Amino acid sequence: MAEVYPWQEGLWSQLAGRPRHAHAYLLHGPAGIGKRAMAERLMAFLLCQSPDGLQACGRCKACMLLSAGTHPDAFVLEPEEADKAIRVDQVRELVGFVVQTAQLGGRKVILLEPAEAMNLNAANALLKSLEEPSGDTVLLLISHQPSRLLPTIKSRCVLQACPLPSESQSLTWLGAALPGSSPEERHELLVLAGGSPLSAKRLEEQSVRQQRADVVDGVKKLLKQQVGASQLAEGWNAVSLILLFDWFSEWAQLMLRYQLTRDEAGLGLADMRKVVQYLADKAPQHKVLAMQDWLLQQRQKVLGKANLNRVLLLEALLVQWASLPGPG
Structure with missing residues (x-):
């Protein structure tokens, strides 16, 4: 049953x-x-x-x-x-x-x-x-x-x-489904899963929080010029393309929102909050809009199972991302 x-x-x-x-x-x-x-x-x-x-x-x-x-x-x-x-x-x-x-x-x-x-x-x-x-x-x-x-x-x-459960219903269910996790970890998983508790549980089983931590660390090093786009692109083989494009699209959207509202409460999860704010302050809005358009176009190709060269696609993403701060 x-x-x-x-x-x-x-x-x-x-x-x-x-x-x-x-x-x-x-x-x-x-x-x-x-x-x-x-x-x-x-x-x-x-x-x-x-x-x-x-x-x-x-x-x-x-x-x-x-x-x-x-x-x-x-x-x-x-x-x-x-x-x-x-x-x-x-x-x-x-x-x-x-x-x-x-x-x-x-x-x-x-x-x-x-x-x-x-x-x-x-x-x-x-x-x-x-x-x-x-x-x-x-x-x-x-x-x-x-x-x-x-x-x-x-x-x-x-x-x-079919109804999306409330946040409290989802967190209660996740508490029983993932008894070894902390409330903070369950909240982070639920946010990453867009509020869907079964997806949140699956993300934990797939070690997605650790994958995201590695991606966030790589993005920060990229912006500090401590690592190159090619090295990062080759090192993210374990992370699904759709997850990567979901995350980068979300970060670009958060930047645009902050540029329009200056609302620090809307900067997303804590792991990228300072980076999003920094890029929103340093990047011209037209560059962020162009980045978001490109990300959404490539995401559609990934969803459509287009025959893409993964490493070259990620290199292109990261080169554009690293160029966001400054005039353009």
Whole structure:
């Protein structure tokens, strides 16, 4: 059974308590807030032969088969490799499942994550099944970036926003999930994860706080001319490109905010606060704006899986970053 997160209880009562279920739901919201767990919990409830109130019983044949991963009327569709596209032939297999008769005589349930991973052909292949699913079939689509979905996909689903937990809920949950961490460490993780507690836990498991500490130390040495851009670029192999571009984009944004407001409370996490303030004071605003535009363009290329030379890209980033102070 999927973990139940406290911030989902209201949404769960709303979903499970529906007198009649839609043929397709699109569960959307930021990554790392438990949408997959919600979808798995709903799948179990919809397939259960003897629901216990608003919960799957966990004891019937359907629940036992689902728990074992062998339920014949459950279908899970994901990219075959992490961060790859969902291909059209995978969706065609799903379409074949939709037209079959339910083997246990109840519903068929499909879970697809992430929906935005479908390429154009795959998304178009899914449309008819979304519009007119065969028999008593429910499709559960999960999206972290619904803006990337075709309007025709979204229009065929019941759109269900999933709540981002409050900071106190997230920190309480992280306290139980990471008992060896300090309150300060949990707060830093939550900020780095954009408020998503599951992502914060994953960042800790991936040693991202240590990676960030190494990056921050490198940036400070770069600005003091104690290390070169090439050396730094080659030394950051363990850090994901998307994380690096997220951090540098955030720092550029904080600089722009400080230049406009002079609000020292808005300088971000303590590890880069003085650096951000220094650069905001020393860099002309047009250079910071140009840097931010470049960072966002390159970030889109990284997200789009463009074939990039990692070291050369990071060298270009660092050379521009080091040139921010002073006229230009």
